[in-house]
Amino acid sequence: MNKKIVLTGDRPSGCLHVGHYIGSLKNRLMLQDTHEEYIMIADMQVLTDNFEHPEMLEKNILNVALDYLAVGLDPKKCTILIQSQIPELCELTLYYLNLVTWNRLKHNPTVKAEIKQKGFGENVSAGFMIYPVSQAADITAFKAHLVPVGEDQLPILEQTVEVVRKFNRTYNTDVLIEPQAMISNCSRLVGIDGKNKMSKSLNNAIYLSDSLDEVRAKVMKMYTDPNHLRVEDPGKVEGNPVFIYLDAFDEDKKRVSELKEQYQKGGLGDVVVKKHLLSVLEVFLEPIRNRRRIFEKDPASVLSILKEGSIKARQKVTLTLDEVRRAMHLKSHF
C-alpha cells in the first residue's frame, strides 16, 4: 500500500529550540518511518513579513537544515526541501488566488491574530495577507493527506480545504486532495521564563545547538515557583518549567513523579532539581550537538542534501502543476 503523504516544515528564521523538538520534530522523526514525508524550509513565507532582510535567509536555512539532520531526520527517509527552489508553487498560488475572495482572506482568524500580534495594522503587506493561499499551494502541490498543525493554525488548513473543493468543483476534477489536520497532542513547551511559549523573539529558548555551558546557564536561571524560597518550603510543580521540562524529556517517569512529590512536600531545592534537569537535557542534547558538529564541518554535504530534496520535491510538484493545468484546459508549458 502507498504511504500517506505528510507535508510539514518551518520558517527559517533562526535555529530551532527544544520547543520545536517537542512540538513537531519528535513527531516528524516518527512520521519519516511510516509516511512519505516532505519537510519544507519555508523561505518564501519568511519574506512575506521580512522582505527587507532576505540576506539572513541563507544562514537560517542552513541552520534549520543542520538542526533537522542533528535530531535524526534522515534524507533517506524524508525529503527536505527549500520552498523558493520550487517556483511552480508560485504559479499554483496565482491560480488559487482567483478562487478565493478578497473578503475571505481578510477574515482568516489566524492571519487576523498574527497581524495584531505583529502590530502590522494598516501596513500589512499583500504578500502576508495571501499567505494562506500560498500554503494551500504548498499543501496541495505535494498532494498531502496530512498536515501537522497547532490548533491556532487550523483556519489556514480550512482555507486549503476550501480551495481544494472549489478547484475540483469548478474544473470538474479530483486532481487536488483534501488534506487533514494532524493536531499535535502536546501543547507548546513553555519558555524558561515560565510565562510564554518558547520563542526566539522572547529570548526564553533553549536551542538544540546550545553548548553545555549555555544550557547550564539557561537552566540555572530558569523560572520555578516564586514562593519556593527555602529548600524546606513546599513548592508547586504545576506551571513550573523545571518540572514541565522533566515531564517532556526525562524518560524515567517514576523518578519524575518521586521528585515532584518531594518538591511539593518540601525538602527539594531548586538547584538540585535543576541540576537533575540539566543532566536529563544533556542526555538528549549531547548526541544532537555531536551530530550537528559533524554536519557543520561539511556544509557542502548539507547543501547537497537540500539540493537533492528540492529537486525531488520539484519533480513531484511539477507533476501536480501539469495536472492542474490540464484540469483547467491550459496548454502545457512549451
Next chain:
Amino acid sequence: MNKKIVLTGDRPSGCLHVGHYIGSLKNRLMLQDTHEEYIMIADMQVLTDNFEHPEMLEKNILNVALDYLAVGLDPKKCTILIQSQIPELCELTLYYLNLVTWNRLKHNPTVKAEIKQKGFGENVSAGFMIYPVSQAADITAFKAHLVPVGEDQLPILEQTVEVVRKFNRTYNTDVLIEPQAMISNCSRLVGIDGKNKMSKSLNNAIYLSDSLDEVRAKVMKMYTDPNHLRVEDPGKVEGNPVFIYLDAFDEDKKRVSELKEQYQKGGLGDVVVKKHLLSVLEVFLEPIRNRRRIFEKDPASVLSILKEGSIKARQKVTLTLDEVRRAMHLKSHF
C-alpha cells in the same frame, strides 16, 4: 544604440475589432520598426475574473494571434508571447506582493472602477485585486521603458513605478527599470451604436475578421444623426459614428471634409455616405481578412510563432528573475 523596450498586449477574450486597431494595433505596427516590442497575450489576467471558463482561452489566444498577424505584426520584428507560458512572472509577482500593502491595492482607482463596472462587489477575487502587481511583474520582467496605455490605465502604471522604486531602494539595486506611460492620443473609437466605446460585450463592434457581408450589415445599421430624416435635411457630423470612422480610416482627408460639408448643409443621404464608408473600410479590411485566411489555414504555423515568441520572452524574463533573486540575496534555482 539599443532600441527602447516596449511591452503591450491584450487579454484574449475574443477577436479584436477596428477599435483595437485604432487604439493600439496601429501604434504597435509603428513600434515594431523602431522599438524592441513585446506583445503579451495576457491569458493569466483573463483568469482573474473568468476563472470558471479557462477552456475558452485556447481558441481566444489563437484568434488574437491571427488578428495580430493579419494586421501585419511581424514575428521577425516583434515578439508575441503567451503570458501563462512564462511562469517566472508568477514568482516575480509573489516577491512584489511583499512590497505592496494590502491597503494600497484596495485604493487603486482603476481596480476600483473595474470592480464597480463589472459588479463584483464583495465577491471580488483576490486574484483580481492583485492584478496590478501581476502587471508590475509583466512590465519589469521585460525591463520595459515604455508601456502604451489609455488614461484610465495610468494608476496601474503608477503602481508599477512604486514597486520598482521600493524594490530598488530596499535591495539597494538598479535592477528594475521605471517604465513610462505612452498615452494614446486617439480616444477610443465609438461603437456602431454611437453611444459607447466599441466593445465585445456591448455588441457594437466591427471585427477585423468580419466578412464583407457582416461589415456591410453593421455599417448599414450604424447609428447616425437621429434628426437627419430626409436626404435634404442638414445633418450633424459631431458624434456621428459614420464620420468618426471616416476620420479614422479614410486616407483622403480632403474628400472627408467635402462629405462633412455636404452632410451638414443637407443633400447627402445616410445610405450614400454609409456606402462610401463601407468601401473605405473594405480597402482597409480586405487585405487583413485575406492575410488572416492564409494563417487560419495553417494554425500550426501560428502556434509555432507563439511558441518561439514565448520561449524567447521566457529567456529574457529568466535573466531578469535571476537578477532579482541576486539582488535579494536568494540562491539561484538549483
